[in-house]
Amino acid sequence: MTSRFTLHKRALMTAILCLSAFSAPAFAGDVQVAVAANFTEPAKEIAAAFETKTGSHVIMSFGSSGAFYSQIQQGAPFEVFLSADAERPTRLEAETLGVKGTRFVYAYGTLALWSATPGLVDGKGAILTKGNFQHIAIAEPAAAPYGLAAVETMKKLGLYDTLSPKIVKGSSIAQTYGFIDSGSAELGFVALSQIYKQNKGSRWIVPAADYTPIDQQAILLNPGANDPTAKAYIAFLKSPEAVKIIKSYGYTVH
Amino acid sequence: MTDIASAIHVTVLLATVTTLSLLVIATPIGWWLSRNRSLFKDIITAIIALPIVLPPTVLGFYLLVAMGPKSPLMVLLHPFGIRTLNFSFAGLVIGSVIYSLPFAIQPIRNAFESLGRRPFDVAATLRATPLDTFFTVALPMARKGFLTAALLVFAHTVGEFGVVLMIGGAIPGKTEVVSIRIWQLVEQLDWPNAHRLAGGLLVFAFCVLLSLLLIDRRWSQRHD
Numbered sequence: 001m002t003s004r005f006t007l008h009k010r011a012l013m014t015a016i017l018c019l020s021a022f023s024a025p026a027f028a029g030d031v032q033v034a035v036a037a038n039f040t041e042p043a044k045e046i047a048a049a050f051e052t053k054t055g056s057h058v059i060m061s062f063g064s065s066g067a068f069y070s071q072i073q074q075g076a077p078f079e080v081f082l083s084a085d086a087e088r089p090t091r092l093e094a095e096t097l098g099v100k101g102t103r104f105v106y107a108y109g110t111l112a113l114w115s116a117t118p119g120l121v122d123g124k125g126a127i128l129t130k131g132n133f134q135h136i137a138i139a140e141p142a143a144a145p146y147g148l149a150a151v152e153t154m155k156k157l158g159l160y161d162t163l164s165p166k167i168v169k170g171s172s173i174a175q176t177y178g179f180i181d182s183g184s185a186e187l188g189f190v191a192l193s194q195i196y197k198q199n200k201g202s203r204w205i206v207p208a209a210d211y212t213p214i215d216q217q218a219i220l221l222n223p224g225a226n227d228p229t230a231k232a233y234i235a236f237l238k239s240p241e242a243v244k245i246i247k248s249y250g251y252t253v254h
Numbered sequence: 255m256t257d258i259a260s261a262i263h264v265t266v267l268l269a270t271v272t273t274l275s276l277l278v279i280a281t282p283i284g285w286w287l288s289r290n291r292s293l294f295k296d297i298i299t300a301i302i303a304l305p306i307v308l309p310p311t312v313l314g315f316y317l318l319v320a321m322g323p324k325s326p327l328m329v330l331l332h333p334f335g336i337r338t339l340n341f342s343f344a345g346l347v348i349g350s351v352i353y354s355l356p357f358a359i360q361p362i363r364n365a366f367e368s369l370g371r372r373p374f375d376v377a378a379t380l381r382a383t384p385l386d387t388f389f390t391v392a393l394p395m396a397r398k399g400f401l402t403a404a405l406l407v408f409a410h411t412v413g414e415f416g417v418v419l420m421i422g423g424a425i426p427g428k429t430e431v432v433s434i435r436i437w438q439l440v441e442q443l444d445w446p447n448a449h450r451l452a453g454g455l456l457v458f459a460f461c462v463l464l465s466l467l468l469i470d471r472r473w474s475q476r477h478d
Contacts, residue, residue: 049300066441135341143441168341168423171437179423201421229471 031229032059032077034068036084036216037174038109038146038191042249043082049245050236054071056229066143072097072221079224080233082106082216084173084191085145089219102220105239107251109214111149113204114195116180121202126158127132127187136166137179139190146173149211150189157211196250216251258451260427261435268343268431269411272350276358276407277400279351284362284399285392301358310353310416317349341423346431349417357406365399365464366392383442398473402466409462 002163029196035043039060047058061068061078069088071076081098083089085104092098113128115121120133139147147169154160170176173191180188195203218237226232236242243253288296305313320327321339328338339345369454373395377387393400416434422429424438432451439448 064441070440070443134337135423137423140438140441142438165425168425168429170423171419175420179340182318184318184321184338185423186337 011037019094019201029229030059030225031056031079031227031233033061033080033082033233034072034078035060035062035082036065036068036077037062037172038084038193039082039107039175039216041197042107042193042251045245046237046242047240053236054232056232058233062174064140064143065145066140067172071213077223078221079227079230080218081221082218082237084109084214084216085147085148086215086217087145092219092221096222098219098221102234103217104238105215106218107216107246107253109146109216109251110208111146111206111211111214112190112192112195113187113206114180114190115202115203116183116201117186119122119203121187121204123204123238125157125204125206127204128154128157128163131166133186134166135168135179135185135188136163137168137170137176137185139173139176139189140169140171140231143171144173144176145214145216146189146191147176147204148239149214152211153189155204155253181236193249197248212238217227228238257426257430258435258447261430261432261451264343264427265412265431265433266427268346268350269408271409272354272473273404275347275351276354277404278360280355280358280403281393284359285366285388287359287363288366305353306356307412309411310414311420313349313353314417314420315353317345317417319354320442321345321348340421341425341429343428345421346429349421350411350414353417354410355406355413358403359404359408361399361406363397365396365402369395398469401429401469405462405466405469409459412447412458 022205033043033047043060043062050056050058065084065088068076068078068081068083069092072081078224081089081092089103093100093103113121113125121127128136138150141147141151151160154163167181168185168188170179172195176188177190177194179185179190189206194207195201206236214217218234220230246253283298287299302311318340322328323338328336331339339348369392373391374387377391382390393415412431413433414431415437418429418431419437422431422434424430424434432455436448436451436455439445439451
């Protein structure tokens with residue numbers, strides 16, 4: 001019995017040690033970034049360029065802007081937040097969880113209706129009116145700005161009520177992409193950046209007038225307020241090198 | 255119907271259908287496992303127990319692929335106008351049945367095993383057919399196992415999140431269950447409603463566990 005107890009105790013100690021290792025603040029030269037799922041690919045490319053240039057290390061988490069916002073409110077250790085909207089960084093700044101005056105638009109996003117099947121989505125989005133499909137995937141509007149933009153678009157077209165029963169929701173725009181890419185949903189609304197570099201399937205680029213502009217803002221968060229690496233990362237995000245990468249995914253940068 | 259009411263409705267319906275299906279599925283398997291002593295039995299037991307140790311994401315991922323339009327299983331259903339079982343109530347039932355399989359089989363199997371050989375020898379002496387014996391002796395005597403299995407499966411299905419998140423698509427009134435709704439409410443920062451639903455689930459889970467213990471106590475008193 002004693003030996004078993006000791007074993008349990010040792011296991012517990014190990015678990016605690018592991019946990020404390022994970023919760024330790026990022027090492028000097030590291031920056032911890034929360035990245036909205038639509039920006040996954042460019043963020044990886046930017047991080048690689050930043051790492052080559054500075055020798056620092058970028059630790060990235062990918063998810064929906066809404067999920068990150070809740071986590072940051074609850075004290076998540078992120079130093080930089082790349083949101084898919086302006087609203088959440090604005091709120092974080094107002095709530096003094098973000099550093100005042102560090103907010104800026106790093107990219108303007110574009111919404112696209114996409115299908116993995118060639119020829120299914122026409123260049124005018126008329127398929128939405130025809131409705132010859134079973135499932136249309138969007139990102140959870142409560143958590144993902146691209147999901148909200150999708151709902152706005154369908155409402156603008158007067159089709160939201162008809163399409164409602166066919167809407168399936170991914171927890172982030174990344175899961176939504178997966179639903180469509182695998183064919184489980186015949187089509188859906190994604191970020192143009194997710195499909196910009198490939199010719200697969202068929203697409204309709206939704207006119208900007210159909211939804212509230214997706215101005216994606218970045219903000220320096222309190223845990224990174226005094227971290228030179230976090231500040232350098234933000235500065236790099238504005239550099240011509242990063243802007244070039246961002247534009248290569250179909251985003252607009254002013 | 256409000257969002258919350260429809261989420262509760264879907265959850266209760268899913269848990270009920272899953273429980274009934276599993277009682278039917280788990281009975282022959284539990285019976286067979288309780289009567290069998292081969293190495294093959296251990297292999298089957300290990301396979302059945304997999305959902306306990308696997309992350310729901312692994313199960314969810316395989317289900318997403320298996321019920322997707324390109325899966326060979328779904329190709330068989332295409333003639334019936336079914337492209338995919340993802341995002342459907344039926345798909346959720348399949349996922350839940352697999353997810354809760356061990357919670358149904360284990361108590362039923364234990365109940366059958368604890369009967370021993372004697373009741374069956376007696377029944378055989380009285381010239382009861384094996385089928386007769388099963389329905390008139392084994393099933394009634396093992397009823398505690400069935401009750402435990404039903405409660406566990408129902409509660410475990412209500413508590414499901416990961417699998418539903420991966421294959422459900424959160425369609426209100428069809429695949430949006432309470433656990434998903436809570437997650438959405440937290441994302442929307444609607445904490446008052448999140449508290450209400452989460453508190454409700456907490457009380458529900460406590461009641462289920464307490465009733466399991468009370469059942470256990472009543473049974474052991476009766477047999478002491």
